[in-house]
Amino acid sequence: MIEVRNLKKVYKVGALDLTVVNDLSLNIEDGEFISFIGPSGSGKSTVLNMIGCLDTPTFGSIRINNQDINKLNKTQLAKFRGENIGFIFQNFNLIPVLTVYENIEYPLIMIQNLKEEERKKRILKLLDEVGMLDQKDKTPDKISGGQMQRVAIARALVTNPKIVFADEPTANLDSKTAYLIIELMKKIQKEHNTTFIFATHDEKIVSNVDRVITLVDGNIIKDERVSK
């Protein structure tokens, strides 16, 4: 469970203090499929970065599974992310010198230090789930954008994270591929009970999530459950 209390983020722009997130509080239950929406500059990505332990709040607290992440230093935060959080990026951000298989393997070797047998089992299972088993030996430049995002999803999930953050995961995909990717994430969320948190403009995602939080100027103006 994620508990956010009185979250505030202020950036210094020259002599000015720019408040991007202002006194934001919310709870996110395990296994939720949730999206932050709002116009550009509303603070979606900043909230995602802070809850995702990438950025630190100016004020307020974030507890993830009873761990106060404000108390962790840089190395502890990295460890926490490696063990609990997965990221899916708008531009996929695969490591270009590694193959599809090696990209998914990366967090298991460099972060979780798993044995080869266990790694192979997990990777092949996920590659099968995301439909990329036959492309596993290709490098990212040899596959399409949709395929890259599938690999990115597999990489985000391979460490069995409790939470996956996805910042505009469909922005660089065509409608058909975007739809397939959303379906894939929904399927994985159901199978693994993983919490998925999106920051997006994409209506296709918004219409598929369980809960939509609307942000304007760093404030929550609407938090609604979507009935299916």
Add this chain to the structure above:
Amino acid sequence: MKNIFKISYRNLLRNSRRTLLTASLITLGVVFVLVYTALSGNFKNYMIGQITDSAMGHIQIHKKGFVASVENLPLDKNLNKKQLEYLETFLNKSKYIQSYSYRIKFGGMFSNFVTSTNIRLNAINPKSEFETLPMLKNRFEGFESLGKGGIIVPELIASGMKVKKDDTVVLVANNKSGSVNGINLKVAGTINRISGPGGRDGYIHIDDAKKVLRIKDIEVSEIVIRLKDNDMLDIALEELNPILQKLNVNEKPVFEIHSWKKLSPFYNIVKMLDIMNLGIQIILISIVLISILNVMIMSVYERVKEIGTIAAMGTPPKTIVKLFLMEGLLLGILGAVLGSILSIIIVQGLDMIQLTYNFGQESNLILEPVLSIKDIIVVSIVVIFISLLASISPAIKASNLDPVEALRTN
């Protein structure tokens, strides 16, 4: 570590042209240093060999004050029988000493019955002298050894006085008390001169010197010592010094001991060569440092987003440091290995070609550069260490990148 190696290796291949260019620069630097070391080492070893093996030996022992007045070749500063007996017991026992030889050094008049000239002479026992100076014979022209009644004439005097082998000459000298005596000697041959002290001296048998100088008992100007290994020079000196000091009178030394380094001005050239070698190594270090630093900084700037991604995934900062250090290390190893291989090929090529050079009066000296394993290892270790050192700053910069900022970069 295997995976860090794999990723770093592939990152280097990502920009293969730049990697190749940097490795080539390092290779060039390594070749420059190793070939120069081999060439200067050859020249240095040749000259040291000439000095220690054909003129001076490794160490010389004199009576205190002899070296200061060596230009006058004083006979009143000779070592006497008692002192020699004392020294012999230690010289025979030392594990560092291969052999030693007694010499009487003196000056006289050399005459071919028509004209005469000054001559400086080393009176020797040929057996012990040749054992102590194994290359001395190489300087002889027209004969193998020296017997009683013979004189080896410096080539300049021989050509100036127009004397040749088997000619009879007269040697006239003053003894310690000032009285003059002379003996007839037969020219056994001539001797080439070499650089440094004693390089223009003639040679006679020690018994002939005793006769002309009217020395009844044994008495010598210097003891020339050959060590089993020139590298043991300092240790041997440390061993001999306290032995010589035991005979100090009223805390004033009776003996003086000098290594070839102190006696020969060539040692300054050796030191200069070593300083030049060091200078070239510093240039190499600068090349490696700047090349690797440049490449690694570029590498970090080009991969900011990628670094942000792996940091966001939870890669610990120290793993990011290791990734970049490994890249620098691999570049250094590549340059060191290629440079070493190329240097061995160049040095072997030079050995095969047998280039010649002139130094002072000596001509047609063959250039035979030798590359030692030690030099290759030392230069390679320095290059690899500097490569690592140059990668530290970019690696730390990469590990300190803020993931949020890094992920925003295009």
